[in-house]
Amino acid sequence: MAELRMRLFLIPVMILTFPTLKSDGMLTTRHIVLGLISWVLLGILAIDGLFSVAESAQISQFRAEVDRTSLAQNETVNYRLIIEGDVTNVPTPTLPPLNEFQAYSSGRSQNISIVNGRIQASVTFNYILQPKQPGKFTIAPATLTVDGKTYQTQSLTIEVTPGRAPANMPPQGSRPPSSQQPRADYFVELSVDNDTPYVNEMITLSFRFYRARNVMGGLNYTKPKTNGFWSQDLPPQLDYRENVGGKTYLVAELRTALFPTASGTYTIEPATLQIRGTFFQAAQTLRSNAVTVKVKPLPTAGRPANFSGAVGQYRLSTKVSQTETDLNTPITLTVTLSGKGNIEMLSEPSWPELPDFKFYDSNSSSNVKTDNYVVSGSKTYEKVLIPKRTGTFTIEPVTFSYFDPKSERYRTLKSETYEIKVYGAEIDERETNLSRQDIRLLGRDIRHIKPVPAVLQNRGIWYTERLSFWLAIILPLGGLIGVFGYQRHRERLEADSGYARSRQAAKMAHKRLSTAKMHLTTHDSAAFHAEVQHALTHYLADKLNVPAGSITLDRVRSLPSIPEALRPTVVSILEKCDLARFAPVQHVSEMSETLTTTQKLITDLDKTWNG
Structure with a gap:
């Protein structure tokens, strides 16, 4: 298609630049006709470009997924709507009725890759569903409307069993001791699930609002300051009942993932919740306790040389786009780090020495999830390798080291080794260099002098001075540049x-x-x-x-x-x-x-x- 467009481009240029004038320099009928032909060819090119853009703006697949089809009532399920195709301007899908669940949006993620010269893109809309009651439920298809065309996902069936012991409630040992004493009708608490983490180890900060009776006025909530930590919200909000000192409270809990950035002792300042006063209820300001966290430095014993600060539990996977290629034809090495931890702050793995390849960065992307109140996900790196010469070459393993706080040990992951075969003839540059001796004069000829006519006459305005001549050249080229510019804009969007x-x-x-x-x-x-x-x-x-x-x-x-x-x-x-x-x-x-x-x-x- 690109070759056809180039030929269509060259035809009007050749027509406009080919001598088509009479000897008097005036525009001829042939010139006008050929100019119209160039306009027609330009129109064909423009229509072809616009249709090619329109054809690419299609949805190839729209589907729904869940991470599990069976769960307890007090657990959550991840519901994902995945759209593949042209996702540059895709609207948010319409959710089906979810009367049996509480639904919370957990963001969207997008992935764009280039495979064999073709752009493949997808966008995922993530939701967290919390069942309201046990039973077997069918999630109806979600819908998506793009350019007047409606797409539907498949339906999904989920079985919810009666809830077990509330796994979403934090352990009692992580709460302040005073929380188990008789309290007023309203009070708030702040706690962490681990007050002695390692640097960059995830801890969960929980803010809980206890109320023994309904709140009549509005609420003003001020989050605690978490200086010294990188934070990530953990939706959805938890709502449950708890007995404290013989009184039953309705508890609303918000959770935040914290990753300490350096060792030392840090104080998370109190959070405040202000209850605005009404005619029936006086105003109150509730202030939580402060929380002290002692962050331990990472051990130096056994630390790998390529360790870059990653803490958590991770897996390493790699793949190459092809193991056989031609000389100067690129291949793509893709490395994916996945697991639990601070995905956004992961550093690149250690790449092997590749003396037989040119080495370029291509793309990197991350997908962060907060399933079951744990930060996890994956981060993908792509490198483009271009072989310098023919032969069989080995890509040594990619390595990545991290600290596992559960086992309190450093671990190093290694990818597999790849053997790449490169075909093609190598060009000897000496064969392409010509010396001055290779170019010699083969002959001379006489340049004839044209006779001067007896009478010189004024033939009128020269054709290059006519506005119609320049319009016939500039307008088609201007339209062509506009079409190419629009296509470049669309390609960049993709x-x-x-x-x-x-x-x-x-x-x-x-x-x-x-x-x-x-x-x-x-x-x-x-x-x-x-x-x-x-x-x-x-x-x-x-x-x-x-x-x-x-x-x-x-x-x-x-x-x-x-x-x-x-x-x-x-x-x-x-x-x-x-x-x-x-x-x-x-x-x-x-x-x-x-x-x-x-x-x-x-x-x-x-x-x-x-x-």
Whole structure:
């Protein structure tokens, strides 16, 4: 197809540059006809380019997956909607009715790869489902509408058994001793599941709000400061009942994954929850306890030379695109690190020496999950290898070292060894060099002088001075450049996920805010604030090209990319959305103001970042 387009491009150029004038320099009928032919050829080229773009904008597959089909009532299941094909401007799928589950969005992930010159892209929408009751349930197909065409997933069946002992509740030893004493109608607690972790080992910070009776007023929640830690929110919120000192409380628990960045003693400052006063209830400010964490340094004994700070449990897998290739034809080496730990902060593995190949970075991507309140996922690296000469060569193993806090030992992973066969003839550069002696004069001839005519006459305006001549050349070329420019833009949208996310960020955010406005009209405060938070965090993630799960309040407060003049507004909106999880009932006027502020904020951020 590319060769055909080039020929179509050359034909009008040859037509326009071929001598088609009479001796008097005037435009001829033939010139006009050939100019029209060039326009027709240009139209064919433009239509072909536009149709090729339209043909590529298709969804090849839309399917649903769950990580398990059988679970207990107090457990959760990961529900994923996977779209393959042209995903540069794909809308959020429509979920089926999930009356038997509490559904929480856990973000989206995107993967783009190039295999044998073809771009393969997919986007995954992740949800966490928590069953409300035991039984056998069928999840109906989800739907997706793109360019007027509707796609459906397959249906899924999930069996929920009666809940076992509440596995989601933290161990008693991780709570402050005072929490088991008789308390007031409302109180809050802060705890960690491990107060002596190693550097970069995940610990879980839990904030719990206990209430023995309903809250009449609104709530203002201030998160604890976690200086010295990298944080990741762990949805969804847990709701359960607990007996404390003979009194039954309804508990709302929020969890956050913390990864200490250095050794030493750190104090996580208290969190506060303010209950706004009403006619029937006085205002209260609840303040949690502080938490002290003593972070242990990683041991020096047995530390591998290639250790780069990874802590957790990981696996290493590799693959090559082909084991036989031609000289100067690239192959792709793909390395995937997967497991539990701080996936976003993983360093590259140790690459082997490759003297027989040229070595280029191609692509890297990460997929972070928070299943069952544990940060896990995978990070993939791609390297392009171009053989320098023919023969059989060995790619030595890729290695990666990490510290396992469970066994308190360093471990080193090694990939398999690959044997690459390279075919083709090597070119001797000496054969292509010509000396001056190779070029010699073969002969001379007489250049004839044309006779001067007896009478010189004015033949009129020269054809190059006519506007129609330049229009016949410039307009087709201008249209051709426009078509190629548009195609390059589409190709970049498909190949560069960061560029595609940034270009579509504002559009997708306003689409989500339109959904939030629908919840506003039905006075559904919880759904409204969830959609507003979803719109803002995903907009920031798309603009900054980071996973949506990494956009937390702590990170927003410190990210240098966010304009200082707009940072307080971003923080204020995210705090309001967090509070709505505790106090879902708010006045319509407050919700309307939040929607207007968010819409203006996204517009202002877009103007600032786009210049």
